[in-house]
Amino acid sequence: MKRISPIQRFKMMNPIIQLFKFFILSIKIMVIVAGGHGGTRKVN
Amino acid sequence: MSKIVVLGAGISGHVAASHLRRKLSKEHEVVVVSPNSNYQWIPSNIWVGIGRMPSKKILFPLAPLYKKKGIDFKQAKAVSFHPEGDQEENKPYVIAEYVAGNNQGTQEKVTYDYLINATGPKLNFEATEGLIPGENGTYSVCTYTHAEHAWKGLNEQIELMKQGQKVKILIGTGHAKATCQGAAFEYILNVEQELRSHKVRDMADITWISNEYKLGDFGMDGMLMSYGSITMKSSEMVEMIFEDRNIKWILGAGVNKIENGLAHYENLDGDLKTEAYDFAMLIPSFSGHGFKAYNINNEDITDKLFKGFMIVDADYTPKPYEEWTVQDWPETYQNPTYKNIFAPGIAFAPPHTISKPRKSKNGTEIFPSPPRTGMPSGITAKLVADNIIDSVKKGKESLHHKGSMGNMGAACIASAGYGLLDGSGISITTFPIIPDYVKYSETHGRHLGKTFGSIGLAGHWLKLALHYAFIYKAKMKPFWWLIPE
Incomplete structure (x- = not known):
């Protein structure tokens, strides 16, 4: 069953669109992953 | 002068050893004890398993690097823990048995001031009868040698398909409580794409089999995510x-026995079923290594250090699923009894599962164990190393x-097919890894802006870029520490 439409597939596989996506994803992932981490417990 | 011993040289152990060596002066000793001679970048095993990347591209020998960087390397496996020393040795130590070289088979007391247990999991194939990589038509991609065998097996099936034979492919989890669904997910999509590139896709029936209750659980109770x-x-x-890729699925399946071409499993309804296959890649359950620990009088104190995996600063109080909180999870990975022992990565005992525990009508537990692989392994190893570095420099405990x-x-950058212009990847981020149902009560425990999914060619490029970046980092080339874990 084709669940991904031709236009969606074109966007997913177009190298120019995906190049922009690559940079955006890299930045977004970097912000989330390198954005820090810490504890969850309250410290008295 | 302090001596820090790191057990294991996988993602977690290698990250810890690298940071310790970089930040501590040479008067302090960093020792790595690992039975493996090579470092391997495990996430790229997927591509070895489809014949798109030779294993030599995902590994390198540890001994020359460690020699160059001033890290003492013992190719040995840990046998037992002695955190109080003994009647003859007043320092804590581990017994390590050499697995290669002139000393092979001999045991040595490796003393330490700080110990990092980064031994990861034991690939517990024995927990599923007949699940043996390379036998009974089943394969694994958990190590590069397993992945090489998997490609050989898959290639044989591709040749049969080219001759007109229909083939059944089964990929997923090989135990009722297995984890690492992500690796199997990547492999099934890569196999599917490879069959298309060999023009034999219509000759294969591909099925996903998993202990997950729902697709996309990944041992993390699923995610609510932004998608576009x-x-x-x-x-x-x-x-x-x-x-979209014509892959069938079987969920809530606890695979319990493998015969040649037959996977026997129990589902949550308690039905005992069998799935036939010609080629299967099934992830085994992970377990602790079964280490023993002894006190100064040589009495068994294993229960102070281990609960399957190593006990750390988590809340292990048994309680119902509804009462579990994110605060139960460890923050420093320090053993509460022996404060100079730490266990980052997969080596620590999780306080509970993340996915909701479920039992079949026969009482069999069928649900994924919590994943701790990849990124969290690296991050927790670095913070453990940083705490030890601070403690050494200050001369007192610093957490x-x-x-x-x-x-x-x-x-999680999941490869969905290899190819510079026809490859694909599924990029998923999640924050936090353990859902915080109090803080993010409306969004299934996660921050929606930081939990997103994306599908496309960029994901493949990203996974490839991460492959090269992390190999560069692991080789400790100039400015390697600028690349985050």
């Missing part, structure tokens, strides 16, 4: 991908660096 301009459940995203998986983001 909409909000989508991870189950919906994976269902969309599987349907300033904290990193609960309940306050930590992770990215």
Whole structure:
């Protein structure tokens, strides 16, 4: 069953669109992953 | 002068050893004890398993690097822990047995001031009868040698398909409580794409079999995520991908026995079923290594150090699923009894599962164990190293660096097919890894802006870029520490 439409597939596989996506994803992932981490417990 | 011993040289152990060596002066000793002679970048095993990447591209020998960097390397396996020393040795130590070289088979007391247990999991194939990599038509991609065998097996099936034979392929989890669904997910999509590139896709029946209750659970209770301009459940995203690629699925399946070409499993309804296959890649359950620990009088104190995996600063109080909180998860990975022992990565005992525990009508537990692989392994190893470095420099215990998986983001860049212009990847980020149902009560425990999914060619490039970046980092080339874990 084709669940991904031709236009969606074109966007997913177009190298120019995906190049922009690559940079955006890299930045977004970097912000989330390198954005820090810490504890969850309250410290008295 | 301090001596820090790191057990294991996988992602976690190698990260810890690298940071310790970089930040501590040479008067302090860093020792790595690992039975493996090579470092391997495990996430790229997927590509070895489809014949698209030779294993030599994902590994390098550890001994020359460690010699160059001033890290003492013992190719040995840990046998037992003696955190109080003994009647003859007043320092704590581990017994290590050499597995290669002139000393092979001999045991040595390796003393330490600080110990990092980064031994990861034991690949517990024995927990499933007949599940043996390379036998009974089943394979694994958990190590590069397993992945090489998997490609050989898959290639044989591709040749049969080219001769007109129909083939059944089964990929997923090989035990009722296995974890690491992500690796199997990547492999099934890569196999599917490879069959298309060999023009034999129509000759294969591909099935996903998993202990997950829903698709896209990944041992993390699924995710509610941003996908483009909409909000989508991870189950919906994976269902969309599987349907689009004509992959069938069997869920809530606890595989309990493998015979040649037959996978026997129990489902949550308690039915005992069998799935036939010609080629199967099934992830085994992970377990602790069964280490023993002894006190100064040589009495068994294993229960102070281990609960399967190593006991750390988590809340292990048994309680109902509804009462579990994100605060139960460890922050410093320090053993509460022996404060100079730490266990980052997969080596620590999780306080509970992340996915909701479920039992079949026969009482068999069928649900994924919590994943701790990849990014969290690296992050927790670095923070453990940083705390030890601070403690060594200050001359007193310092636990300033904290990193609960309940306050930590992770990215999973899942390969969905190899190829510079026809490849694909599914990029998923999640924050936090352990859902915080109090803080993010409306969004299934996660921050929606930081939990997103994306499908496309960029994901493949990203996974390839990460492959090269992390190999560069692991080789400790100039400015390697600028690349985050």
